[in-house]
Structures are given as structure tokens and as C-alpha cells.
Amino acid sequence: MPDRLYIDKEDRPYYQKAEEENILNFKNKNQKEQFLLAMAIGFENSQRRELKTREGFFFSDNLGSEGRTLINALAIREHGSADILADEKKVFDIAEQYASAGIRILADSIDKVQFGKFDKMFEKDLVEMLNLSQ
Amino acid sequence: MPSMNIAKQISEVIKEQASNDESLQEFILAILKWELTTKGAFQFKENYRQMIKQYSSKWEDAK
Amino acid sequence: MRIERIDLKNYRQFRSVCIDFGRSPKEDLHILVADNGTGKTNLLNAINWCLYGNEPHLSKDSQQLPRLNLNTLVQATEGTKEIVSVELVTETEGNRITFKRSEEYLVHKDRKQPVLHDINFTVTYLDDKKNAKWVIDEEATAYVERFVPRDIREFFFFDGERLDTYFKSATGQQISNAIFRISQVDTLNRISDRLESVVNDLKREAGKRSPQIEEIREAIEDKEKKRKEVMEQIAELGVQKEDARRKIDELNEKLRSIPNIEALQAEQAKLRETYKKKDQVRNEKVIDKQNLLFELGILLRLYPTLQVSSQVISEKVKNKEIPQTYDTRLLDNILITRQCICTRRVEEGSSEEKHIKQLRADIATSSVIARELLQMISPIEQIKKKISTFKSELERITKEIQLYDEELNDLNVKIQSIDSQIGGYNVEQVKQWYSELKDYQRIYDFNIERITNLKLAKERLDKEIADLNQDLNKALLKEAVFQEVRHQIAFGNRASGVVNNVVKTMMDRVRKAIENETRDSFFNLVWKKETFKDVYIDENYALHLIHGLGYECLGSVSASERQLLALSFVIALHKVSGFDSPILVDTPVARVSNEQRENLGKIFYQISRNKQLILLFLPTEYSVEISRNLDTCASSMRKLRLTKDEREIQMEVIR
Numbered sequence: 001m002p003d004r005l006y007i008d009k010e011d012r013p014y015y016q017k018a019e020e021e022n023i024l025n026f027k028n029k030n031q032k033e034q035f036l037l038a039m040a041i042g043f044e045n046s047q048r049r050e051l052k053t054r055e056g057f058f059f060s061d062n063l064g065s066e067g068r069t070l071i072n073a074l075a076i077r078e079h080g081s082a083d084i085l086a087d088e089k090k091v092f093d094i095a096e097q098y099a100s101a102g103i104r105i106l107a108d109s110i111d112k113v114q115f116g117k118f119d120k121m122f123e124k125d126l127v128e129m130l131n132l133s134q
Numbered sequence: 135m136p137s138m139n140i141a142k143q144i145s146e147v148i149k150e151q152a153s154n155d156e157s158l159q160e161f162i163l164a165i166l167k168w169e170l171t172t173k174g175a176f177q178f179k180e181n182y183r184q185m186i187k188q189y190s191s192k193w194e195d196a197k
Numbered sequence: 198m199r200i201e202r203i204d205l206k207n208y209r210q211f212r213s214v215c216i217d218f219g220r221s222p223k224e225d226l227h228i229l230v231a232d233n234g235t236g237k238t239n240l241l242n243a244i245n246w247c248l249y250g251n252e253p254h255l256s257k258d259s260q261q262l263p264r265l266n267l268n269t270l271v272q273a274t275e276g277t278k279e280i281v282s283v284e285l286v287t288e289t290e291g292n293r294i295t296f297k298r299s300e301e302y303l304v305h306k307d308r309k310q311p312v313l314h315d316i317n318f319t320v321t322y323l324d325d326k327k328n329a330k331w332v333i334d335e336e337a338t339a340y341v342e343r344f345v346p347r348d349i350r351e352f353f354f355f356d357g358e359r360l361d362t363y364f365k366s367a368t369g370q371q372i373s374n375a376i377f378r379i380s381q382v383d384t385l386n387r388i389s390d391r392l393e394s395v396v397n398d399l400k401r402e403a404g405k406r407s408p409q410i411e412e413i414r415e416a417i418e419d420k421e422k423k424r425k426e427v428m429e430q431i432a433e434l435g436v437q438k439e440d441a442r443r444k445i446d447e448l449n450e451k452l453r454s455i456p457n458i459e460a461l462q463a464e465q466a467k468l469r470e471t472y473k474k475k476d477q478v479r480n481e482k483v484i485d486k487q488n489l490l491f492e493l494g495i496l497l498r499l500y501p502t503l504q505v506s507s508q509v510i511s512e513k514v515k516n517k518e519i520p521q522t523y524d525t526r527l528l529d530n531i532l533i534t535r536q537c538i539c540t541r542r543v544e545e546g547s548s549e550e551k552h553i554k555q556l557r558a559d560i561a562t563s564s565v566i567a568r569e570l571l572q573m574i575s576p577i578e579q580i581k582k583k584i585s586t587f588k589s590e591l592e593r594i595t596k597e598i599q600l601y602d603e604e605l606n607d608l609n610v611k612i613q614s615i616d617s618q619i620g621g622y623n624v625e626q627v628k629q630w631y632s633e634l635k636d637y638q639r640i641y642d643f644n645i646e647r648i649t650n651l652k653l654a655k656e657r658l659d660k661e662i663a664d665l666n667q668d669l670n671k672a673l674l675k676e677a678v679f680q681e682v683r684h685q686i687a688f689g690n691r692a693s694g695v696v697n698n699v700v701k702t703m704m705d706r707v708r709k710a711i712e713n714e715t716r717d718s719f720f721n722l723v724w725k726k727e728t729f730k731d732v733y734i735d736e737n738y739a740l741h742l743i744h745g746l747g748y749e750c751l752g753s754v755s756a757s758e759r760q761l762l763a764l765s766f767v768i769a770l771h772k773v774s775g776f777d778s779p780i781l782v783d784t785p786v787a788r789v790s791n792e793q794r795e796n797l798g799k800i801f802y803q804i805s806r807n808k809q810l811i812l813l814f815l816p817t818e819y820s821v822e823i824s825r826n827l828d829t830c831a832s833s834m835r836k837l838r839l840t841k842d843e844r845e846i847q848m849e850v851i852r
Contacts, residue, residue: 024494025487037491040498069576070495072569073502082509085569086562123490123591129497130588139775140381140707147702151695162388162692162699169384182395190688 002089003060005035008100009053014107021110023118031058032067035099042102043074048094049101060092071095161189198289198344198778199225199809207266207281208243209259210236210839210846218811221832225779226805228827230814231837236846237813241354241783247283247298248341250318254356254783263310265302267844270311273304278314287344289777294340295321345778348378352767353778357760357785372766373738379774380707382700389696396689403673403682410679413669417662424658431651434644439739441641447752448634456618458627465615472608479601486594493587496580503577510570510577519567523560528553666690707773708734714769715740719762722803724796732762740766757793760785761800768804779809786818794818798826805830 007015015034019027026034035057042048063071075084075091084090113121145163152158164185200218205211218227231237239259242252246264263270264281273279282299298318302311320337324330332340345353352375377383397418404411513519527538531553535543543549673683716732723729729750731743742762744750751759764780771777785801786794804810814823828834834851 024491025484026491028484029491033491033495036495040495043502044498065572066576066580068569069506069573069580070499070502072573073506073577074499076509077502077505082506082513082566082570083562085566119487119490122494126490126494126497127588127591130584133497133500140379140703143706144381144385144699144703147699147706148695151698151702155691158688158692158695161688162695165388165392165692166384169388178391179395179398182391183398186395186685186689186692190685193684193688195684195687 002092004056005032005058005060005063005092006051006054006096007035007057007103008049008051009055011038011100011103012055014103017107017110018103021115021118023110024122030062032062032064035095036067036070038102038106039071039074039095039099040102041105042098042100045101045105047101047105048097049104051096051100074098155193157189157193161185161193164189198287198776200285200779200811201288201293202284202286203240203243204284204286205243205282207269207279208246208283209239209262209264209266210844211239211243212266212268212845214846214848216240216835216848218809218833220809221830224802224805224830224832225809226801226827226831227809227811228814228819228831228834229812229837230816230819230835232816234843235837235839237815237837238356238783240813241356241781243283244285244354244781245350247285247296248345249347249350250298263302264300265311268842270302270304275304275306277304278302279304279311292323294344296337296341296344297321343776345776346378349375349770349774349776352770353776354781355767356783358783358787372734372740375770376704376707376711376738379711379770379776380703382703382707385696385700385703389693389700392689392693392696396686396693399682399686399689400669403679403686406678407672407676410669410672413665413672417665417669420658420662420665424655424662427651427655427658431648431655434648434651435737438641438644438648439737441637441644443739443752444637445634445641446749448630448637449748450750450753452627452630452634453748455622455627455630457631458619458622458624459631461615461619462624465612465619468608468612468615472605472612475601475605475608479598479605482594482598482601486591486598489587489590489594493584493591496584497587500580500584503580506570506573507577510574513567513570518563519570521560521564521567525557525560528557528560532557705736708736708738710773711766711769714772715762715766718765718768722761722765722800723758724799732765755790755793756788757786757790757797760789760797764800764804768808771808777808779811780804781811781813783813784815784818785812786823787815791820791822794820794822795825798823802826802830805832 015038018034024037029037071091071094072085075094076082078084078094079090084094109121110118144166148162148166149159152162165182168181168185199220202218203216205214205216207213216229218225229237229240238254238256239252242254242259245254246252252259265279266281269279279302280299281302282297284295284297286293286295288294296318297320299316300313301315301317303314304311317333318337319331319333320340321329321331322340341347400410400414400417404414510519531537531543532550535545537543537549541549543553670683670687673679673686712732712734715734719732720726720729728745729742730745730747731741733741733743735741740751740762741749742751742754742758751762754762767780771780786797789797801810801812831852836849836851837846838849839845840847
């Protein structure tokens with residue numbers, strides 16, 4: 001059973017970028033939170049990426065019930081049934097791949113947006129998302 | 135514009151200030167004339183005493 | 198009275214110069230233009246020397262030189278007598294009066310300075326029968342005093358550059374002296390002093406004959422001495438008080454348009470402190486918002502997956518797959534006992550055994566799945582709740598941040614407003630001025646209090662002296678032998694009292710007359726009539742110029758306005774005193790800006806229509822702005838320059 005969740009070594013610079021720009025107070029977020037956001041963005045954009053060189057990012061014990069729920073839900077959605085939950089490694093793999101794609105998308109959109117305007121854009125997108133979902 | 139004619143004004147004011155006292159008026163005017171003529175000569179006491187004596191003899195002390 | 202001609206012989210650079218001041222029909226304006234060092238100021242000195250025997254405007258260089266012209270001195274042979282003379286020919290009411298001063302010098306070649314041998318001062322005039330008469334000594338001096346009295350000559354022949362500082366302070370003392378002299382109050386004061394002296398003599402003589410009278414007399418003398426001291430102190434404090442008042446006016450004028458910087462800085466510091474605190478709170482709220490967005494950024498994006506999971510969980514709950522109800526202990530027991538619940542034997546390796554093992558494994562797997570799913574139920578509910586309140590939370594926090602932004606903006610505006618109020622000022626300088634203002638105000642108030650107390654003391658002394666005089670009178674009345682002296686003393690005292698009242702009245706009248714004339718002149722001549730409201734001379738003889746807005750502004754007006762006020766005052770003095778003598782000004786506009794020179798030029802022209810005006814300009818002063826107005830109306834215009842050896846003046850007549 002994997003005790004930690006991994007990122008690709010090549011993902012680090014993208015996480016660092018987000019920290020440097022400190023979008024959404026990124027630099028004060030722990031690795032788990034950063035990972036989950038990357039994962040969510042990857043899912044939103046339906047992009048997964050295989051990890052080439054695996055590096056431990058955070059311990060799975062730190063996931064917490066909400067984090068675990070999100071990762072499981074993603075895996076169920078991806079697999080099509082809850083059976084995937086029996087294989088924790090597979091569940092983590094899915095999460096890791098979405099996160100790996102997601103952090104790149106995040107870094108890219110940071111570049112595309114005018115400095116200091118990321119948060120505002122993010123907020124706008126979220127509100128739109130919320131309005132659509134209701 | 136005519137000048138003030140200070141000397142004349144002084145005489146008038148003396149008369150005002152010493153109204154109803156002719157001896158006093160005359161005395162002061164006399165002293166003034168003497169002063170202006172001699173232009174502050176040092177030896178004044180004798181003349182002053184003389185004039186005081188002269189004019190005060192005609193003067194009634196308004197008491 | 199006007200100057201017709203000045204004839205200078207061997208007087209300093211003026212070896213042989215005759216300056217004619219013939220007037221034009223309408224104006225009596227005379228212009229001389231000369232560089233510094235040419236002898237321009239020595240012309241002023243020449244007139245002073247001729248009339249009064251001294252040269253009040255001598256430069257340091259000139260002070261070292263003999264009055265005798267240097268070329269004359271150098272070219273003279275040993276033992277010769279050379280004469281220095283200045284002759285001033287004046288005209289008054291058809292009568293010509295000539296003032297001439299001369300000095301005879303003996304030249305010794307081995308000495309740098311010639312030796313003064315003889316002095317002469319004569320005044321020549323025509324009597325009623327047009328016979329020439331001349332007077333010397335005191336009689337001659339008397340004529341000078343009638344022309345321009347020595348005490349107030351600085352109001353007739355003056356240095357324009359000094360005038361700026363003179364009236365900047367406008368001390369009551371200087372004006373009081375001028376008024377004193379003009380009102381002939383000096384004579385009256387002398388009479389008063391002399392009466393007092395003679396009366397004291399009478400008292401002393403009576404005192405010699407009566408110890409009681411002597412005692413009272415001594416007491417009176419003592420009190421009078423104290424009274425005199427008190428009055429001197431009052432006068433001195435009055436001057437100090439005036440100085441302080443002037444300083445206060447000057448500083449108030451400086452600070453008039455300057456805000457109270459100290460107070461503003463304190464306010465600004467407070468505002469900055471508040472800003473800092475609010476900014477901190479605002480920043481915390483921004484972070485809260487960021488955190489909210491971050492969290493919901495994750496949850497909202499993954500919401501579809503949660504919906505799916507919710508459905509799966511619901512299905513399984515509906516199908517009673519979760520929570521699991523299988524009892525695995527039963528299956529474990531079968532495998533251990535090898536006996537099924539139906540009592541059939543379960544052989545090792547049999548299909549039944551395989552089936553049971555598979556079942557057991559499946560149950561184990563589905564337990565894991567079920568456990569995971571069960572553990573998801575509560576978090577999903579919580580997430581749903583968060584999402585449902587997200588919008589209102591976001592709106593709330595956004596609004597809060599906005600409010601803080603508004604408050605911070607307001608604070609910033611206030612802070613910057615203070616910056617712009619303070620900015621541009623030399624803050625340290627301004628603080629110093631405020632500090633000085635407080636100090637002078639303290640001095641002023643303190644002096645007022647002291648003066649009040651001294652005045653009370655004087656009143657007490659007055660009463661005591663009056664009481665003692667009554668006692669003296671009573672003592673004198675007692676004996677017939679003192680009757681006459683008592684009478685004379687009373688007379689003398691009464692006369693003294695009258696004279697003192699006359700002094701007060703005359704000083705006041707003359708002050709008022711001069712004040713009115715100064716005001717009329719000033720407002721008649723000033724170019725910006727609306728700027729000023731009033732001119733007055735207060736009872737301490739200080740000159741005041743009041744701005745249209747009501748405040749004292751003598752200390753802060755421009756040089757030209759000050760010059761104008763000085764000229765107005767001088768004209769007033771002339772009119773009131775009756776000394777209708779010419780005005781001569783050396784460097785009249787040196788301190789005045791070009792723009793204002795034009796105005797002063799017009800004023801000189803106007804003055805010259807009623808009075809002889811002689812102006813000595815530097816070439817730089819006689820700029821276009823002046824010449825524009827004066828070139829055409831000057832009765833005479835001359836240029837003075839020095840010869841190459843700088844020892845003689847050459848005069849060029851322009852007009």
C-alpha cells in the first residue's frame with residue numbers, strides 16, 4: 001500500500017512558479033492542498049499525464065477525510081465503478097496523473113494572465129462555474 | 135496745502151488749558167517767547183524766578 | 198523753499214562743480230546719474246556738511262581721505278592755503294538765502310593730510326530793502342534750522358537704501374522724535390523741566406527755614422525721583438513691547454499662509470497608524486478570500502465526481518450492499534471446522550472450499566470498498582454545504598474588503614492632503630517660527646503686565662506726591678513768612694501742569710495731523726489702492742500699514758510700497774511742520790523691483806509738481822521703467838563721472 005502520493009520530478013518547477021507568483025496564497029498552502037488543486041484543474045481540463053520520474057510529495061496519512069473523499073470520487077468517476085477503491089495504488093495513480101497535468105495547466109494560465117490578475121480571473125471562473133451548476 | 139502753523143496752535147492750546155487764568159496764560163506765553171528767542175540758554179533760573187514773581191503777584195490761586 | 202544752485206569747490210571729488218537746479222514750469226524734478234564711487238553720495242554729504250558741518254554718509258574709504266580735493270592738494274605748492282567750500286543757494290518766497298561753509302587748509306608737502314587753518318559758515322540774505330546781509334554762528338544756525346532742522350534732516354536728505362530698513366522697523370521712537378521736534382514740544386518740555394527746577398529751589402529755600410517743610414520737601418523729592426525712574430522703566434518696556442509686537446506681526450505675516458505644521462504632522466501620524474492597522478486587517482481578509490477561492494476551486498471542479506460517488510453510494514445503500522452485513526466469522530469457521538452449516542463436510546481442495554475462499558476474498562474486498570464508500574458519505578455532505586454557502590461567503594468577504602478599501606482610500610486621501618499642505622515648506626523653519634512667535638507673545642504679554650503694574654505704581658506715586666504737596670502747602674500756610682513763596686510754588690506747579698497738558702495735546706494733534714497727511718498722500722499715490730485699508734500712527738508713535746484684509750503688513754510689503762509709505766510720511770512731515778524744503782534721495786530705487794520702478798517713477802513725477810525733488814540714481818537704477826516716466830519731465834538731468842585718475846568729477850549736462 002503506498003504511503004505517499006507522488007509527483008513527477010519535472011512538476012516541481014511548476015509548483016514553484018505558482019508559489020513564486022503566490023496566486024491564491026499558494027505559498028502558504030501545504031503540499032496536499034497544492035496537489036489537490038492541481039488534480040482538480042487537471043480533471044476540469046480532462047488531462048492526465050504519466051509520471052516519468054516519481055518523487056514523493058506528501059504522505060497519504062495527511063490526506064484527511066475530505067482529501068481522501070476527493071481522490072476516491074475522482075477514481076470512481078474515472079473507473080466507472082467503486083471497485084477501484086479496492087486498489088489504493090490505482091486510486092493514487094489516477095490522482096497523481098491528473099495532478100501532473102493540472103499543475104502544468106495552472107502554470108500556463110499564470111503566464112497567460114497579466115501579473116496580479118490571476119486571482120480575479122480565478123474568482124470569475126469559479127462564480128461562473130457555480131452559476132452553471134445551479 | 136497750508137502748513138499747520140505750530141506756534142499759533144501752541145498759543146491756542148495754552149489759552150485753552152489755562153482758560154479763565156489770564157496771568158497763567160500770559161506767564162506761559164512769556165516764558166515760551168523767551169525760550170524761543172534765547173534758544174535754550176543755560177542761565178534761566180533768574181529769569182524764571184523773576185517772571186514767576188512778576189506774574190504770580192497778579193494770580194489768584196484757584197482753591 | 199528750494200535749492201537753486203550748489204557750488205562746490207575742492208570738496209572731495211568735486212574740484213570745481215556748479216549744479217544748477219532751474220525748475221520747469223510744472224515740475225521741479227532733478228536727476229543726477231552716477232556710478233558708485235563717483236561721488237554721488239558725496240553730493241548728499243556736501244549738503245549736510247554745508248548746513249550742519251558733518252558728513253553722515255561718508256564711506257569707509259572717504260573717511261580716510263582729506264576733505265580737500267586730492268588733485269588740488271597734490272598740485273599745491275608748499276605752504277599754500279587751499280579752500281574747500283560748498284555754497285548752497287536757496288530761494289524762498291522770493292528771497293534768496295545762501296548758505297556757505299568753507300574750510301581753509303594749509304598744505305605741507307611732508308604731510309599726507311593738510312592742516313585745517315580756518316572754518317567759516319555764513320548765511321547771506323537780502324533784507325526788506327534788498328540789501329545783502331550776512332550772519333554767522335548762532336544766527337546762521339538759526340537760519341539752517343528754519344530751512345531743514347538738524348534733528349529731522351534725515352527726513353529731507355536721505356539714503357534710499359537705508360530707508361528700506363528704517364521703515365521696516367518704523368520704531369515709535371524715531372517717529373516720536375520727529376514729531377517731537379516738529380511740534381516744538383522740545384521747547385515746552387524744557388520749560389516744564391525748568392519750572393520744576395525753579396519750584397524745587399523755592400521749596401528748598403523754604404525748607405531751610407523750617408525743618409518740617411524740609412522733611413516734606415525731601416519726601417516729595419524722593420517720590421518724584423522714584424516716579425521718574427518708574428516712567429523711564431515704562432518707556433523702556435514700551436519699546437521692548439513694541440519690538441515684540443513688531444516681531445509678532447512679522448512672524449504672523451510669515452505664518453499667515455502657512456498651516457500649523459506640528460499639529461498636522463501629529464494628525465498625520467495618527468492617520469498613518471490607523472491606516473496601518475486597517476491595512477493589516479484588510480490583508481488578512483484578502484488572504485481569507487484567497488483561501489476560500491482555493492478551497493472551493495478544488496471542490497467545485499471535482500463536484501461532478503462527488504455527484505457520481507453520491508449516486509454510487511445511494512445505489513449501494515439501496516441495495517443494502519452498504520453497510521455490509523456479512524458475517525465473515527461464519528465462513529472462517531467453516532474453513533476451520535471443515536463443516537458447512539448444512540453439516541456437509543468441506544474437503545480441502547474441493548470446489549466448495551474454493552467457493553468459500555473466493556466468497557471470503559470477495560467479502561474482504563467489498564469490505565474495503567464499502568468502508569471507503571461509507572467514509573465518503575459525511576465529507577460529501579460537508580462539501581455540498583460548503584459549496585451551497587460559497588457564493589454568499591464570497592460576497593460577504595468581498596464586500597468587507599471593499600469597505601476596508603474605501604476606508605483606506607479615505608485615510609490615504611487625508612494623509613496625502615496633509616502632505617500637500619505641509620509639502621513645500623521648510624518644516625524646521627516653520628516650527629522655529631512658531632516657537633519664536635510663542636516666545637515673543639510671552640514677552641509681549643509679560644511686558645504689558647509689567648507696564649500695567651508700573652503705571653499703577655506711577656499713579657500711586659502721583660497721588661502720594663499730590664498729597665505731600667498738599668501737606669507742604671498746609672505747612673507753608675501756617676506761617677505768614679512763607680506766604681509769598683507758597684503762592685509762587687503753587688503758581689509754578691500750576692504752570693507746569695498746564696505746560697505738560699499742552700505737550701500732550703500738541704503731540705497728539707501733530708501726530709494726528711501727520712497721520713492724516715500720510716494716509717492721504719499714501720492712498721493718493723499708491724498704485725494698488727484696494728490692497729491696503731489704512732495707515733495710522735498709534736499713541737506709541739509706531740507707524741502701521743493695514744492690509745485690505747485687516748492685518749498689519751508693514752513688515753512684509755514690497756520695498757517699493759515701503760518706499761512709497763516713507764515718501765508719504767516725509768511729505769506729511771513737510772506739510773505739517775511747515776518746513777517746505779526740498780527732498781533729496783540718494784539711490785531712491787535700488788531695492789525696488791523693475792516692475793515697481795515704473796510706479797515709483799510716476800510718483801516722483803507727481804511729488805515734483807508740488808515740491809523740489811532731487812534724485813541721485815545709479816546707472817543700473819535709472820532703468821527703462823524709470824526713464825520712461827522721468828526723461829521727459831525732469832527739469833534737469835546730469836551725469837557724473839570721474840576723471841581717469843579718479844580724483845575729479847566731470848559733469849555732463851543732458852538737460
